[in-house]
Amino acid sequence: MMRLMDDSEVWWQSVLEHHYEEAHSRANSLFADTVQSADGCLQTATRTPRRVRFRGRQVPAYRFVYCLATRTPAAADEVVRHRCHNRRCINPDHLELGTRADNKHDDWEYWANGIDGWLL
Numbered sequence: 001m002m003r004l005m006d007d008s009e010v011w012w013q014s015v016l017e018h019h020y021e022e023a024h025s026r027a028n029s030l031f032a033d034t035v036q037s038a039d040g041c042l043q044t045a046t047r048t049p050r051r052v053r054f055r056g057r058q059v060p061a062y063r064f065v066y067c068l069a070t071r072t073p074a075a076a077d078e079v080v081r082h083r084c085h086n087r088r089c090i091n092p093d094h095l096e097l098g099t100r101a102d103n104k105h106d107d108w109e110y111w112a113n114g115i116d117g118w119l120l
Contacts, residue, residue: 012073041089049087066095
């Protein structure tokens with residue numbers, strides 16, 4: 001069964017197939033502009049999640065880094081979840097692809113328990 005890709009997946013597929021080295025260089029410049037916290041987060045110096053412009057699109061830096069690190073063309077309805085609950089973090093080890101419902105459940109679990117067992 002063939003599944004049609006949405007516009008976001010088509011763009012990511014093009015980046016991964018034709019512009020990977022350029023994107024990788026851009027991601028490295030993002031990493032160079034972070035500070036590592038005690039819990040391993042690579043945190044941007046911005047007050048809100050950093051955004052990056054690349055090949056005609058502007059996307060959150062954490063989504064850009066995740067899709068490059070995993071070579072995953074993320075669909076528009078998929079979210080990149082911060083398992084560390086720090087939206088300024090761009091550490092690929094702290095990021096995971098999921099649904100909006102997954103993301104909300106992460107929040108509820110964190111609010112209820114105060115810690116994310118996934119990181120232990």
